[in-house]
Each structure stands twice: as C-alpha cells, then as structure tokens.
Amino acid sequence: MLFEESACNFLISLSELILKDPESREHGDVAAFAYWCRKSNLGKIRAQYTNSEMRKGRGLVFHIAPSNVPINFAFSFAFSLLAGNSNIVRLPSKQFPQENFFFKHFDNATSNSDFMHLRDSNAFVRYSKGSDITQQISQIADARVIWGGDKTVQEISSLSKPLHAIDVCFIDKYSFSIIDSRSILDLVDSNLQNLAERFYNDAYIFDQNACSSPRTIVWIGNYEDTEFAKAKFWSLVQKVVEAKYQIEDSSRMQKYLDLCLLSVDVNHPSLDFEIENSLVSRIQLNEFDLDYTGIRNRYGSFLEIRLESLSLLTKLVTRKFQTATYFGVSKDDLKEVVQSGALKGIDRVVPMGSALDIDIHWDGYDLPIALSRIITIK
Numbered sequence: 311m312l313f314e315e316s317a318c319n320f321l322i323s324l325s326e327l328i329l330k331d332p333e334s335r336e337h338g339d340v341a342a343f344a345y346w347c348r349k350s351n352l353g354k355i356r357a358q359y360t361n362s363e364m365r366k367g368r369g370l371v372f373h374i375a376p377s378n379v380p381i382n383f384a385f386s387f388a389f390s391l392l393a394g395n396s397n398i399v400r401l402p403s404k405q406f407p408q409e410n411f412f413f414k415h416f417d418n419a420t421s422n423s424d425f426m427h428l429r430d431s432n433a434f435v436r437y438s439k440g441s442d443i444t445q446q447i448s449q450i451a452d453a454r455v456i457w458g459g460d461k462t463v464q465e466i467s468s469l470s471k472p473l474h475a476i477d478v479c480f481i482d483k484y485s486f487s488i489i490d491s492r493s494i495l496d497l498v499d500s501n502l503q504n505l506a507e508r509f510y511n512d513a514y515i516f517d518q519n520a521c522s523s524p525r526t527i528v529w530i531g532n533y534e535d536t537e538f539a540k541a542k543f544w545s546l547v548q549k550v551v552e553a554k555y556q557i558e559d560s561s562r563m564q565k566y567l568d569l570c571l572l573s574v575d576v577n578h579p580s581l582d583f584e585i586e587n588s589l590v591s592r593i594q595l596n597e598f599d600l601d602y603t604g605i606r607n608r609y610g611s612f613l614e615i616r617l618e619s620l621s622l623l624t625k626l627v628t629r630k631f632q633t634a635t636y637f638g639v640s641k642d643d644l645k646e647v648v649q650s651g652a653l654k655g656i657d658r659v660v661p662m663g664s665a666l667d668i669d670i671h672w673d674g675y676d677l678p679i680a681l682s683r684i685i686t687i688k
Contacts, residue, residue, distance in 0.1 A: 312365050312678055313356040317391045320425045321347040327415040337408050339381040347388065355670060365682040367394025368476070369452030374466055375399060376457040378519040380406035385668050386455055387432070393681035396431040398447055403439060445469050453478065453681055478680050480673050483632030484603040487512070487524040487662060491531030493638025494539035505637060506546035508663025512635055514555050515666065518608045522633040522658070522665045526602070526613040528626070530639060536616045544590060551589045557609055562588050565609040572605060603630045620644070624652040631655035632673060635662045
C-alpha cells in the first residue's frame with residue numbers, strides 16, 4: 311500500500327540516525343535526504359494521498375542511479391519504497407564517500423527487528439556497464455526507474471522486460487534561472503548576499519552537472535537596468551564562489567577546453583564571452599538560438615540572455631527544459647505564462663535556492679502514483 315506504516319517508520323528511523331551523527335555535517339546531501347525523510351515531512355506528503363482508491367506497489371522496481379548526483383539513488387529508493395515496492399538499486403560505477411555513510415546507517419536501521427524484512431526485500435548492487443546483469447534484472451522487474459543521459463536511457467529502455475512492466479525515465483534535461491533586473495537593483499546588500507549564496511547552492515554544489523542546476527540566466531528588464539543588475543549580482547556571486555568553491559585541476563582544464571571549443575563552434579556564432587577568471591564565466595546570447603540547450607557549460611559557466619518581458623520565455627523553452635528557478639518575478643505572472651499553453655517544456659518552477667530539492671514530483675511524474683497500481687473492488 312502507499313505510505314505503509316513500516317516503510318514510513320523505517321525512513322523516519324533512518325533519518326534520525328543520520329541527523330544524530332556528527333559526520334552528517336560533512337555530507338550535506340545525505341543530511342538533506344535525511345531531512346526530507348523526517349516524520350513531519352513524510353506526514354505532509356502522505357496527507358496528499360488521501361483519496362479512497364486502493365493502491366498497491368507494482369512489485370519489484372529496478373533503479374538505474376545516475377552518476378552526477380551521489381545521493382540520488384537513496385531518493386529513488388525511498389520514493390519507490392513509499393509506493394509499496396521492493397527494490398533493486400544499481401549504484402553508479404563511480405563510488406562516492408556519501409554511499410558508505412548512508413549504508414552505515416541503513417544497516418543500523420535494518421538491524422532493528424521491525425525493519426529486518428526491508429533488508430531482505432531490497433538490494434543495492436554495483437557492477438560494470440558491460441555486464442548482462444541489467445538485462446537479467448530487467449526480465450524480472452515490474453518497473454524500471456532509469457536515470458541518466460539520453461543514450462543511457464535509450465539503451466536500457468531497449469532491453470526486454472515483462473509486458474506488464476513500465477519504465478519511468480529521467481533523461482537529459484536543461485534548467486535555467488529567471489531574474490528580474492529591477493528587483494536586483496532594489497535589494498539591500500545583506501539580501502543580495504543571501505541570494506548569491508542560494509544561487510551558489512543551485513549551480514555549484516554538483517558543478518552544474520545536476521539536471522536541475524541552472525546553466526542559463528534569463529534577465530527580465532530593460533537594457534540599462536539589466537546591465538547594472540548583472541554587475542551587482544555577479545560581483546557578489548564571485549565573492550561567494552571564491553570563498554566556497556573548490557574546483558579540481560582536471561575540471562578546470564575541462565571547462566577551459568569546453569569554452570575554447572564553443573568559441574569556434576560555427577553553430578553558435580552569436581555568443582560573446584566574458585571570462586574574468588576560472589570560477590565564473592559568462593557567455594552572452596545575443597539572439598534566440600534553440601540549439602543552445604546542447605551546449606555543455608559546467609563548473610561555473612553561464613549563458614545569459616535578456617528579455618523585455620516574461621512572456622517571451624515561450625520563444626526559449628523547449629521540451630528539454632526541466633527546472634526554472636526565479637527571483638523577483640511574481641508567482642502569478644509565472645503561472646500565467648505556464649498556463650497559457652505556449653510553453654513546450656518546464657516541469658518545475660521554484661524559488662532560487664531550491665533547484666536541488668528533489669521530491670516525489672519530478673520531471674512531471676507523480677512517483678508514488680507512477681510506481682503503484684489501482685485495484686478496483688466494486
């Protein structure tokens with residue numbers, strides 16, 4: 311059943327164990343997962359599913375976890391567990407220190423007699439990509455949750471599965487930020503500092519590799535206001551990044567190579583580069599170019615474009631778009647643009663600072679609903 315008592319109590323227990331551990335301060339993403347699993351939050355989520363229909367989990371769910379967000383596998387597992395399923399979770403080929411910390415507490419939680427059945431009905435595995443294990447597990451799965459790039463999703467989706475089984479796929483998506491220029495100019499320094507830190511959390515924590523991290527900044531306003539707003543905003547972001555961001559030498563070189571290749575790309579001739587240092591690089595879009603979603607800007611590289619009004623978003627947004635973070639524009643105006651039907655994409659519109667807040671509604675899916683089935687009794 312959805313939000314079964316034992317599943318909720320297990321996640322609450324796991325949450326408490328993680329948050330009580332002082333080491334959680336070293337793993338902010340695991341702490342964020344634990345915070346999501348706390349009793350009060352699960353209670354709020356559970357209250358959204360109070361209709362009278364009978365729902366049960368689909369059975370065995372096979373998860374293919376992505377490598378760009380280390381703790382994503384735990385969220386994927388939790389969403390499916392709350393839908394009433396048993397799970398096999400394939401971990402990323404690259405091992406992260408967050409995993410050991412998570413499994414330390416997972417093992418402690420499942421050693422409780424009340425939750426031992428969850429140790430027996432759920433498995434976390436790691437194996438090489440060339441293995442045929444993915445096909446073998448697919449043949450017994452009732453659902454597959456596939457996180458990855460378009461190529462990975464396509465390859466795994468093509469593997470045979472039972473006829474009744476479903477796939478829930480999370481493909482490459484593109485995310486951006488919307489900022490009202492005048493609102494930046496009206497901010498006092500302390501509030502602008504807070505905004506810069508929220509932007510840092512959205513963009514830099516996973517090197518812009520998370521699908522929900524902004525890669526383009528859309529400024530709303532006239533030219534003069536926008537130029538002043540850019541100078542004010544980026545100067546604070548620069549200071550925050552210098553204080554917090556640690557970029558590996560290999561990533562620094564990859565960023566430089568990406569920018570060099572982009573500068574000579576004949577498919578994007580309308581770009582102006584403003585690269586003051588290796589931490590914040592800005593690329594100005596001088597005209598609408600729907601191919602820019604294919605640009606691989608990472609490690610603090612941002613495309614920027616100015617729009618006179620929010621309604622012009624319809625010329626930018628394609629089906630590849632996932633998350634829009636915003637500051638200074640009204641929620642009513644955003645709703646009006648979304649409800650107009652002219653937007654081809656966007657699954658999430660959230661305040662700046664919330665880009666990485668994964669939840670049961672993701673990429674347009676209601677995951678407890680997608681990973682469960684209705685049983686009708688009349």
